[in-house]
Amino acid sequence: xxxxxxxxxxxxxxxxxxxxxxxxxxxxxxxxxxxxxxxxxxxxxxxxxxxxxxxxxxxxxxxxxxxxxxxxxxxxxxxxxxxxxxxxxxxxxxxxxxxxxxxxxxxxxxxxxxxxxxxxxxxxxxxxxxxxxxxxxxxxxxxxxxxxxxxxxxxxxxxxxxxxxxxxxxxxxxxxxxxxxxxxxxxxxxxxxxxxxxxxxxxxxxxxxxxxxxxxxxxxxxxxxxxxxxxxxxxxxxxxxxxxxxxxxxxxxxxxxxxxxxxxxxxxxxxxxxxxxxxxxxxxxxxxxxxxxxxxxxxxxxxxxxxxxxxxxxxxxxxxxxxxxxxxxxxxxxxxxxx
Amino acid sequence: xxxxxxxxxxxxxxxxxxxxxxxxxxxxxxxxxxxxxxxxxxxxxxxxxxxxxxxxxxxxxxxxxxxxxxxxxxxxxxxxxxxxxxxxxxxxxxxxxxxxxxxxxxxxxxxxxxxxxxxxxxxxxxxxxxxxxxxxxxxxxxxxxxxxxxxxxxxxxxxxxxxxxxxxxxxxxxxxxxxxxxxxxxxxxxxxxxxxxxxxxxxxxxxxxxxxxxxxxxxxxxxxxxxxxxxxxxxxxxxxxxxxxxxxxxxxxxxxxxxxxxxxxxxxxxxxxxxxxxxxxxxxxxxxxxxxxxxxxxxxxxxxxxxxxxxxxxxxxxxxxxxxxxxxxxxxxxxxxxx
DNA sequence: CATATCTTCCAAACCGGTTCGGATTGCTTT
DNA sequence: AAAGCAATCCGAACCGGTTTGGAAGATATG
Numbered sequence: 116x117x118x119x120x121x122x123x124x125x126x127x128x129x130x131x132x133x134x135x136x137x138x139x140x141x142x143x144x145x146x147x148x149x150x151x152x153x154x155x156x157x158x159x160x161x162x163x164x165x166x167x168x169x170x171x172x173x174x175x176x177x178x179x180x181x182x183x184x185x186x187x188x189x190x191x192x193x194x195x196x197x198x199x200x201x202x203x204x205x206x207x208x209x210x211x212x213x214x215x216x217x218x219x220x221x222x223x224x225x226x227x228x229x230x231x232x233x234x235x236x237x238x239x240x241x242x243x244x245x246x247x248x249x250x251x252x253x254x255x256x257x258x259x260x261x262x263x264x265x266x267x268x269x270x271x272x273x274x275x276x277x278x279x280x281x282x283x284x285x286x287x288x289x290x291x292x293x294x295x296x297x298x299x300x301x302x303x304x305x306x307x308x309x310x311x312x313x314x315x316x317x318x319x320x321x322x323x324x325x326x327x328x329x330x331x332x333x334x335x336x337x338x339x340x341x342x343x344x345x346x347x348x349x350x351x352x353x354x355x356x357x358x359x360x361x362x363x364x365x366x367x368x369x370x371x372x373x374x375x376x377x378x379x380x381x382x383x384x385x386x387x388x389x390x391x392x393x394x395x396x397x398x399x400x401x402x403x404x405x406x407x408x409x410x411x412x413x414x415x416x417x418x419x420x421x422x423x424x425x426x427x428x429x430x431x432x433x434x435x436x437x438x439x440x441x442x443x444x445x446x447x448x449x450x451x452x453x454x
Numbered sequence: 455x456x457x458x459x460x461x462x463x464x465x466x467x468x469x470x471x472x473x474x475x476x477x478x479x480x481x482x483x484x485x486x487x488x489x490x491x492x493x494x495x496x497x498x499x500x501x502x503x504x505x506x507x508x509x510x511x512x513x514x515x516x517x518x519x520x521x522x523x524x525x526x527x528x529x530x531x532x533x534x535x536x537x538x539x540x541x542x543x544x545x546x547x548x549x550x551x552x553x554x555x556x557x558x559x560x561x562x563x564x565x566x567x568x569x570x571x572x573x574x575x576x577x578x579x580x581x582x583x584x585x586x587x588x589x590x591x592x593x594x595x596x597x598x599x600x601x602x603x604x605x606x607x608x609x610x611x612x613x614x615x616x617x618x619x620x621x622x623x624x625x626x627x628x629x630x631x632x633x634x635x636x637x638x639x640x641x642x643x644x645x646x647x648x649x650x651x652x653x654x655x656x657x658x659x660x661x662x663x664x665x666x667x668x669x670x671x672x673x674x675x676x677x678x679x680x681x682x683x684x685x686x687x688x689x690x691x692x693x694x695x696x697x698x699x700x701x702x703x704x705x706x707x708x709x710x711x712x713x714x715x716x717x718x719x720x721x722x723x724x725x726x727x728x729x730x731x732x733x734x735x736x737x738x739x740x741x742x743x744x745x746x747x748x749x750x751x752x753x754x755x756x757x758x759x760x761x762x763x764x765x766x767x768x769x770x771x772x773x774x775x776x777x778x779x780x781x782x783x784x785x786x787x788x789x790x791x792x793x
Numbered sequence: 794c795a796t797a798t799c800t801t802c803c804a805a806a807c808c809g810g811t812t813c814g815g816a817t818t819g820c821t822t823t
Numbered sequence: 824a825a826a827g828c829a830a831t832c833c834g835a836a837c838c839g840g841t842t843t844g845g846a847a848g849a850t851a852t853g
Contacts, residue, residue, distance in 0.1 A: 118841095127803090128803045129803090129840080130802075130804080130841085131803070134841090141801065146802090161839095161840065162839055164512060164569065165838070166839080167507075168501070168503040168507050168839080168840070169840045170840085170841065189733070193529060196535075196551070197519055200553030204552060204561075209552050210551040210552070211549070211550065212548065212550075212551050213548050213549070214538075214542070214548040230502065285850040288706030338738050366676070394676075395677075398678050452817055457811095458809075467834075469811085469833060476811085481831070481832080500809080503809080504810035506810090507808085507809080507839065509810085509811065681812090706797070794853105796851100796852080797850100797852070799851085801847090802845105802848100803845085803847100804843105804845090807841080808840090810839080811836105811838085813836080816831100816833075818830085818831085819829090820827100821827080822825100822827070823825090
């Protein structure tokens with residue numbers, strides 16, 4: 116059932132039917148109801164390809180997966196993508212996922228030339244992310260998850276990782292900890308840099324040293340969290356508290372602490388950032404983990420909404436948000452042992 | 455730059471240019487080279503929307519994410535999706551990801567009516583999966599990752615989980631284990647059923663009992679692996695060997711074994727199924743895990759290829775594959791302790 | 794009553810490709 | 824020389840929507 120057939124059935128023109136369905140004002144209310152009713156009855160859905168060609172809008176948001184990278188194996192990214200798809204669905208859009216064997220840049224160029232998407236979504240922003248410049252050069256509208264220091268203005272949603280770590284460190288310092296380590300994710304990520312800034316700021320605010328050996332960066336995995344923590348605990352002056360950038364790092368961190376014969380809470384404190392994944396819940400830890408929390412899925416949903424507004428002609432300068440994190444007290448952060 | 459402009463530049467008709475670029479025989483070789491060269495020089499890429507409208511093919515494969523589910527938080531699914539997108543890219547297709555707040559079925563119906571995709575991809579097949587019937591009823595071509603017992607013929611790629619578990623159990627039985635537990639994923643999954651069949655078959659082949667309390671099913675997470683293993687080890691006759699359906703279950707299983715004061719390999723043996731995720735590698739375990747291996751990413755790539763062949767008119771009956779798993783010996787499976 | 798305005802609808806053009814049905818040219822056949 | 828044929832190319836129709844620029848009739852205004 117296409118538009119022409121539907122119009123014939125109704126004894127109307129394609130024009131009127133199209134306008135009735137798209138909510139234009141210049142069609143009689145009675146007629147509109149007839150049209151809408153008939154569309155429902157005949158199970159009519161506009162052909163997306165035709166709609167796209169006619170409007171120039173594709174109705175899709177694009178995501179490029181870097182081919183070789185293990186990004187998709189990162190459940191946080193997966194959850195973000197789910198949120199994105201969810202939010203896109205609510206706005207009547209879809210997600211166009213393009214994984215390129217020939218490099219991420221080629222993927223963007225191809226999507227741009229083929230006019231395959233309305234907006235590109237960028238996640239896991241690097242400290243100085245070249246992709247932003249590339250996309251703006253290609254004339255592709257972009258919304259990012261995360262932000263960089265650069266001068267370009269682009270719609271983005273970011274979680275305030277700097278403040279999250281700052282508050283975590285201040286909580287620990289307030290409890291009496293003097294040696295506080297930061298177990299962070301990949302060093303080239305903008306979020307990691309933000310965390311380091313927050314860590315430095317909170318430490319210096321309390322007159323504590325931000326010794327270089329107390330900061331580690333690496334993949335956001337259980338394995339790296341374990342190794343980093345083992346190394347840190349083996350140092351001459353081991354930290355009494357750990358701030359972990361993700362629940363996976365925290366898993367490894369906790370395992371390492373246990374393997375060293377220490378007890379979390381009593382001997383060593385841990386605060387982790389929780390992205391709200393259903394599979395790794397802070398309450399399931401023993402003891403339950405104190406966390407900074409921000410739902411990455413909700414961020415994905417919201418970014419899709421921002422992208423839809425961008426397509427709708429909203430001013431890009433108005434489409435940025437920075438979300439505060441929640442600091443949730445549980446049992447893994449306690450006063451350090453007397454010595 | 456569109457087709458008309460390109461044709462004008464070349465002094466040719468749209469028809470000829472289109473045919474030259476699409477490799478039709480009725481265009482002079484010399485002309486074709488001129489056209490291809492010009493297309494490259496002017497950076498011409500056909501508008502996907504127009505192409506789709508004209509051909510009726512959408513150039514995209516569809517994936518529907520069940521809205522409420524935590525499927526995307528499952529890194530295995532994420533890696534599968536990455537493989538899918540990768541394979542689709544190689545075939546010049548893209549992935550259309552639709553997450554629906556109003557239920558998975560509504561998502562399929564919408565994509566079908568809007569003719570938004572050429573082929574639907576289904577993963578995580580249930581034992582009796584209603585989606586297959588729905589899609590065939592909607593007239594949507596489908597390729598699945600996994601297979602069910604039903605009578606419908608549909609192109610699929612499946613990993614031979616039954617044989618994987620059978621060989622794992624036979625290895626353990628051959629080493630002398632008499633009590634072998636199966637720590638499996640969600641019970642409603644077809645793969646889980648296959649595993650149970652393999653477990654039963656191998657046990658009975660060795661004259662061993664497949665006691666009901668030695669089989670557990672649940673979410674494929676570290677947490678569930680831990681809890682299940684704790685329960686199993688607390689039983690009157692605890693197993694001396696565990697077969698885990700995923701690396702995450704195995705992580706929890708190993709942690710539980712350690713927490714019970716047992717040593718993997720010496721006291722208890724473990725074999726896990728490894729989907730080849732970069733973040734949880736069997737070599738990183740202590741001791742290194744013996745595994746059955748099959749790359750889920752490669753499966754995704756291949757499924758995209760099968761989907762492309764299906765669009766190309768291949769006979770659905772010829773498009774099914776079952777992949778054997780590799781059994782890789784490491785250190786976590788040893789003879790049981792003397793008693 | 795003539796004119797202006799509003800409401801409601803439509804025919805036709807357009808988006809950018811693909812493809813059907815010739816048309817033209819040059820080369821073999823008979 | 825006429826007919827047959829292959830190689831090349833083109834005009835126009837088509838895919839299924841949206842949108843422009845009226846047109847017809849009803850209502851308001853002077």
